[in-house]
Amino acid sequence: MTDLSQSPAGAEPRKHGGSLLQQTSHTKKRNAAETRFKAYGIAAIAAGLLMLVILVTTIVGKGTGAFQQTFVTLNVELLEAKLDKKGNRDLADIKKVTTFGYAPIIKGAMEAAVADLGIETSLKPKQLAGILSKDVAAQLRDYVIANPDQIGQTVEFRFLASGRVDGYLKGRVTRDSIANDKNISPEQLDLVDALAAAGVLEKTFNLDFITGADASDARPEAAGIGVAMLGSLFMMLVVLALALPIGVAASIYLEEFAPQNWLTDMIEVNISNLAAVPSIVFGILGLAVFINYMHLPTSAPLVGGLVLTLMTLPTIIISTRASLKSVPPSIRDAALGVGASKMQAVFHHVLPLAAPGILTGTIIGLAQALGETAPLLLIGMVGFIASNAPETLADGLLAPNSAMPAQIYEWAKRADPAFYERAWGGIIILLIFLVTMNTFAVILRRRFERRW
Amino acid sequence: MPTFWLVALLIALSAVGFYGGRRRAIATAGGDVKELHSLPSYYGYHVALAAFVPAIAALAIWLLAQPMFVETRVSGMIPSEAVPESSTLGLVMSDVRRVAEGLDLAVEQGLLTAREARNAVGGEQDLRALMGDVGVALGNEVRPEVLAAAQTYRNLSHTGRTAMTVVVALLALGGFAWAYSRSHKDFRARNVVERAVLALLILAASLAILTTIGIVLSMLFETKNFFGLHSWTDFFFGTTWAPNFRGDSDLSILPLLWGTLYISFIALLVAVPVGLFAAIYLSEYASGAVRAFAKPLLEILAGIPTIVYGLFALLTVGPALANLFSKGGLLGVEWMAGATSVLTAGLVMGIMLIPFVSSLSDDIINAVPQAMRDGSLGLGATKSETVRQVVMPAALPGIVGAVLLAASRAIGETMIVVMGAGAIAKFSANPLESMTTITTRIVSQLTGDTDFASPETLVAFALGLTLFVLTLGLNVLALYIVRKYREQYD
Missing domain, CATH: 1.10.3720.10 (MetI-like)
Known part of the structure; x- marks a missing residue:
């Protein structure tokens, strides 16, 4: 053997007794191939990580703008002559003034502000008011109805600027890009520059994006994701209330009690298949069973929650079974040995020991359900504007609402690019939720998981 | 929301049952827990489960079956000649449902009294305008046979709801009474409760099969309808x-x-x-x-x-x-x-x-x-x-x-x-x-x-x-x- 091991290792015999330290062309080729192969692997990993970096920078780069919004601070004189002609502060009369009736007041306020600041402009009052959001009149009207005693006074307001103005300050809208835009003119942008220089118009943090409701196509600046967030919350409540108990019960049966028979096999095959069924198929099931057959209300978070429950169940069952399986049999034997029944051994000893694993699996399942969009499209959670936050539990479950991913899809479909910024911003919020949930799951696992 | 209250009632009843069953069992043992066959809480679980499970199961089945039953009964009422040329039975039925829903909403919002809604036969009032007021949009005028069907629909649904409440309440009370009467110190409560829990576990596990069946059936029925309207050769082998x-x-x-x-x-x-x-x-x-x-x-x-x-x-x-x-x-x-x-x-x-x-x-x-x-x-x-x-x-x-x-x-x-x-x-x-x-x-x-x-x-x-x-x-x-x-x- 010693003779053999000292002879050259390559397939070809070494020619003319060359040195072992000197590489032949064949060895060089093999070593080059080795280096190349390793480089492919590194390149593949780098490519994957690069994609992740590109994705994250795109999201952060395009989405952070949604958390800032341009506001205009104006002193508005709430003219009695326009808002309450009879002067008796009768709420019914005040309510009769439509948002159109507020337009002159806003125009007046803009004119006054421009005159006060000494800005020279050739714009007409209507165009002056054009830099404000179309939402402003409604905001003013709501304020007047809530505070009728303020009529006749001058009040300071913080108004949303229009989507185009906001885009101009964020660099999305430029003087070149508005050449054919009816909604804004270069003169108006000059005014915006002047107002910004005077500090009347400024970009600040926009809490309304996080807490507010969606807005119609013409008012991207007023759209928020808050109501959709509540819709998602109610769906997650349904998923948690149904999927956790059902999933744990099913896993306990399959792991601890099920005899080896055709029924058990059938259940196992079904669970592993359901885990791989495309999510849209669950949407079709929800549409056919919950809406067409059972006549549950369309677009209701309850229906969304039911569909997502069916979708998440396999995930929860699979992880729960794994954590039940990791509890050593000696625990069961000890419990049985001191006289517990099988049911007591499972519920009093195995289940508490498996609980951290079960919770981790449940949180991961919930995170998956939170980001799921396709089934929600089919049960009608897109395509309308959920303008009011639900007030009661029943309302939250049954009144039409949207969900975070469905809201993002809805914004992505709209024509105005101002909504795209909102969609990216919505994704940041969605990802913050997912990261938090997953981090929580990891901490839970690190903290409480026992290695036997 | 009567279903919600019904469920709340069931939960309350089973909570009462838990304490009642437990107390009665202990009482039959003369206060000495060691005399009992099972641990005291098992007697409680026994009564709670007997009051809750059959009733909630009946509730679920009823909620699932009632729409189907009402639907078949009502659609049987609509003669095939009443279905307009351009429409189908399914469309007429959705009209019926919408009219029924509109009447219910009108009663709820106080536009009609319950009696008026029951006696509404069309003609004297403009039902379509009324429906519009409560937010139910109708495509065309309410035809008499649709209105009649809608009334039957309402009646059946209403009777069904009442019957459901009665049946569920009776089942819950019956289960409660039966289990309560069995709560005796010699009763093997643990064995019974464990068998019931096992049955529930099996039920939960079978949901996976049920979901698959649901997926396949829901798509199969509609696919069958589709192939009734469209040739399957075109679907599978056509090119446009x-x-x-x-x-x-x-x-x-x-x-x-x-x-x-x-x-x-x-x-x-x-x-x-x-x-x-x-x-x-x-x-x-x-x-x-x-x-x-x-x-x-x-x-x-x-x-x-x-x-x-x-x-x-x-x-x-x-x-x-x-x-x-x-x-x-x-x-x-x-x-x-x-x-x-x-x-x-x-x-x-x-x-x-x-x-x-x-x-x-x-x-x-x-x-x-x-x-x-x-x-x-x-x-x-x-x-x-x-x-x-x-x-x-x-x-x-x-x-x-x-x-x-x-x-x-x-x-x-x-x-x-x-x-x-x-x-x-x-x-x-x-x-x-x-x-x-x-x-x-x-x-x-x-x-x-x-x-x-x-x-x-x-x-x-x-x-x-x-x-x-x-x-x-x-x-x-x-x-x-x-x-x-x-x-x-x-």
């Missing part, structure tokens, strides 16, 4: 997809299938090499530190929701490709018309699938016995030669299984293709053209105003069933291959 809401549409799956497979193919073309090489590097070359760093980061890609990838395709990758390939683009060619294309969707889907392929392959490569590597290295092979000539052939079946699983994912993926692939159904080999897939068509046929009696809507169910069968087949095949492979080395 052109839904037309005036009827007479061409609805065939082949162009959609082509788009689906083409996009999936491109996605796999991205995901398989990258994922496979990443897995090989991570399992054969990488140090522990690199592995602990890179593997979780790659797996983040799998945890990102598909809506994010969809938006990425629509707003970033699509426009970037259009910048390169469309008219006036950087390359000066005119190969791409818009931002949506097969390549857009395929590339983004490929990114999504990278971690899927890499973690599955990683597991499989790790399962190849170390002795095989040692043998090969001992013979003087380099590491890459070992991987290519020993590890890969051994792991091949498992990797094929992993690729099939990834393919099934790609075929069923919805959001990326809805946002990135486009809406035009056609056969074309140019990856820069926009094409459409099975899942996008399901979404577009089932969203918006849908009429569940037209083939244009029902075709979505046939598409869904095809998708289900396709992905299921791929999964079963993949799992079979992977399992066979695992057995080889276990």
Whole structure:
């Protein structure tokens, strides 16, 4: 053997007794191939990580703008002559003034502000008011109805600027890009520059994006994701209330009690298949069973929650079974040995020991359900504007609402690019939720998981 | 919300039952807990379960069965000549439901008294205007037979609800009384409770079967309806997809299938090499530190929701490709018309699938016995030669299984293709053209105003069933291959 091991290792015999330290062309080729192969692997990993970096920078780069919004601070004189002609502060009369009736007041306020600041402009009052959001009149009207005693006074307001103005300050809208835009003119942008220089118009943090409701196509600046967030919350409540108990019960049966028979096999095959069924198929099931057959209300978070429950169940069952399986049999034997029944051994000893694993699996399942969009499209959670936050539990479950991913899809479909910024911003919020949930799951696992 | 209160009542009753049963059992033992057959709480659970479970089961079954029962009874009332030429029984029935709902709403909002609503026969009041007031939009005037059917519908639903409340309450009270009367110190409460709990566990586990049956049946029925309206040969073998809401549409799956497979193919073309090489590097070359760093980061890609990838395709990758390939683009060619294309969707889907392929392959490569590597290295092979000539052939079946699983994912993926692939159904080999897939068509046929009696809507169910069968087949095949492979080395 010693003779053999000292002879050259390559397939070809070494020619003319060359040195072992000197590489032949064949060895060089093999070593080059080795280096190349390793480089492919590194390149593949780098490519994957690069994609992740590109994705994250795109999201952060395009989405952070949604958390800032341009506001205009104006002193508005709430003219009695326009808002309450009879002067008796009768709420019914005040309510009769439509948002159109507020337009002159806003125009007046803009004119006054421009005159006060000494800005020279050739714009007409209507165009002056054009830099404000179309939402402003409604905001003013709501304020007047809530505070009728303020009529006749001058009040300071913080108004949303229009989507185009906001885009101009964020660099999305430029003087070149508005050449054919009816909604804004270069003169108006000059005014915006002047107002910004005077500090009347400024970009600040926009809490309304996080807490507010969606807005119609013409008012991207007023759209928020808050109501959709509540819709998602109610769906997650349904998923948690149904999927956790059902999933744990099913896993306990399959792991601890099920005899080896055709029924058990059938259940196992079904669970592993359901885990791989495309999510849209669950949407079709929800549409056919919950809406067409059972006549549950369309677009209701309850229906969304039911569909997502069916979708998440396999995930929860699979992880729960794994954590039940990791509890050593000696625990069961000890419990049985001191006289517990099988049911007591499972519920009093195995289940508490498996609980951290079960919770981790449940949180991961919930995170998956939170980001799921396709089934929600089919049960009608897109395509309308959920303008009011639900007030009661029943309302939250049954009144039409949207969900975070469905809201993002809805914004992505709209024509105005101002909504795209909102969609990216919505994704940041969605990802913050997912990261938090997953981090929580990891901490839970690190903290409480026992290695036997 | 009477159902809600009914459930609340059941919960309250079973809570009372728990304490009642427990106390009675202890009382029969003369206060000495040791005299009891089971622990005291088991007597409590016994009464609580007896009061709660049968009643809630009856409630669930009733809620499921009542709509079907009412529907058949009411639709039997509508004579076939009352169905207008351009309409179907299904449409008339939805009118009936809407009128009934409108009357209920009118009563709720105080526009009608309950008696007026019951006696409403049309004619003297303008029902359509009334319905409009309560927010129920009706397409045309309420015809007398529709109104009569709606009244029957209301009556039956109302009687059904009342009967349900009575039956559920009786069952709950009956169960309570029966179990309570059995709460005696010699009664084997634990055995009974444990049997009941086991039955509940079995029920929960069977839900998986029920879901599958639900999926298959719901799609099968509608698919059957679809094939009643549209020829199945055209669906499976036709070559054009052109839904037309005036009827007479061409609805065939082949162009959609082509788009689906083409996009999936491109996605796999991205995901398989990258994922496979990443897995090989991570399992054969990488140090522990690199592995602990890179593997979780790659797996983040799998945890990102598909809506994010969809938006990425629509707003970033699509426009970037259009910048390169469309008219006036950087390359000066005119190969791409818009931002949506097969390549857009395929590339983004490929990114999504990278971690899927890499973690599955990683597991499989790790399962190849170390002795095989040692043998090969001992013979003087380099590491890459070992991987290519020993590890890969051994792991091949498992990797094929992993690729099939990834393919099934790609075929069923919805959001990326809805946002990135486009809406035009056609056969074309140019990856820069926009094409459409099975899942996008399901979404577009089932969203918006849908009429569940037209083939244009029902075709979505046939598409869904095809998708289900396709992905299921791929999964079963993949799992079979992977399992066979695992057995080889276990």
